[in-house]
Amino acid sequence: MNPQEHLEQRGTFRMTVFEEEYFQGKSCEFRFECQNILERDFRKIRSIKVENGPWVGYEYPEFQGQQFILEKGDYPCYQAWSGNSSYRTEHMLSFRPIKCANHSDSKITLYECEDFMGRKFEMCEDYPSLQAMGWCSKEVPSIKVNTGAWVGYQFPGYRGYQYIFERDRHGQGEYRCYNEYGTQAHTNQIQSMRRIQQ
Amino acid sequence: MNPQEHLEQRGTFRMTVFEEEYFQGKSCEFRFECQNILERDFRKIRSIKVENGPWVGYEYPEFQGQQFILEKGDYPCYQAWSGNSSYRTEHMLSFRPIKCANHSDSKITLYECEDFMGRKFEMCEDYPSLQAMGWCSKEVPSIKVNTGAWVGYQFPGYRGYQYIFERDRHGQGEYRCYNEYGTQAHTNQIQSMRRIQQ
Structure with missing residues (x-):
């Protein structure tokens, strides 16, 4: 091809x-x-x-x-x-x-509190354990997608509930609190996260 | 720290x-x-x-x-x-x-047939869909781990049965056929694969 x-x-x-x-x-x-x-x-x-x-x-x-x-x-x-x-x-x-950006050009920012407050962490790679990367909580209260499309998971190793995060679909990629993650989201628990590949 | x-x-x-x-x-x-x-x-x-x-x-x-x-x-x-x-x-x-190699230095080779025969494919990254990467089958008949530790999954997106593949634990990282993948392996179906991170 x-x-x-x-x-x-x-x-x-x-x-x-x-x-x-x-x-x-x-x-x-x-x-x-x-x-x-x-x-x-x-x-x-x-x-x-x-x-x-x-x-x-x-x-x-x-x-x-x-x-x-x-x-x-x-x-x-x-x-x-x-x-x-x-x-x-x-x-x-x-x-x-799902419309993806270039896989090598994906970026997302996690925030310690709702409404993009508190400490933040920028990610450009897949993380099967956010805690192993240095994120000190099992929860992610708010998220900004800078580029690309991502999927977050309730448990480590890409298991449990799945939440799609997209720059192009949801406002400007701004998820201010967990009930914007999806209509079934009952908690802000996210323990692993990865880019969505084309 | x-x-x-x-x-x-x-x-x-x-x-x-x-x-x-x-x-x-x-x-x-x-x-x-x-x-x-x-x-x-x-x-x-x-x-x-x-x-x-x-x-x-x-x-x-x-x-x-x-x-x-x-x-x-x-x-x-x-x-x-x-x-x-x-x-x-x-x-x-x-x-x-699990003893891992350096995460950025992981390599694994997939083979089209048992005993490392047929066409092969070398991977250094995580793949939530082997088929999206160009692997034409939903099965992986034999595997050599060149460096590091990997996990393969039955379904795309890191779902279903999990199989750990290690360089340091299993011979020289040589898995000649699917029943070396694990004592519960009933098929050689593997549709996604990723490195294990420290």
């Missing part, structure tokens, strides 16, 4: 959803966002193939509820995209592409 | 395990490996604080069964370390520190 072709392919978002596990049953290919899979006459999504990503899936219609980052690859069952096994939901009812 | 103190702290592995969720009940601090927590008069581990890592936990005594990477941070319940919600195990009965 020459660089131009690679570039074009990168620009084309594509994923296929299936009504049954292991890519069985009724299927539908998407290249753009879907606000409500139920309106497409699907009862449920039980497996997914992401041909070109990244995408983000949501528990409820219109991009509400738990978030699921979906990068290129095979997801044969809902456990493959739901990183959280304590709150078991089998719903993924809406999804949309 | 000055650089020397930081270096010394990095060298000291330390984690505390608790018999109840949310860091309650009987506890015990470890600085070295533990082959069988049952012999320490623990019935079960229900929460963990990793003060200095990384560690790897195992489902069964003597480092057998499912593997769980444990980096610095709080794990208030077993779901926080078990990335796999399809096969629910609440057991973590043995654990040991």
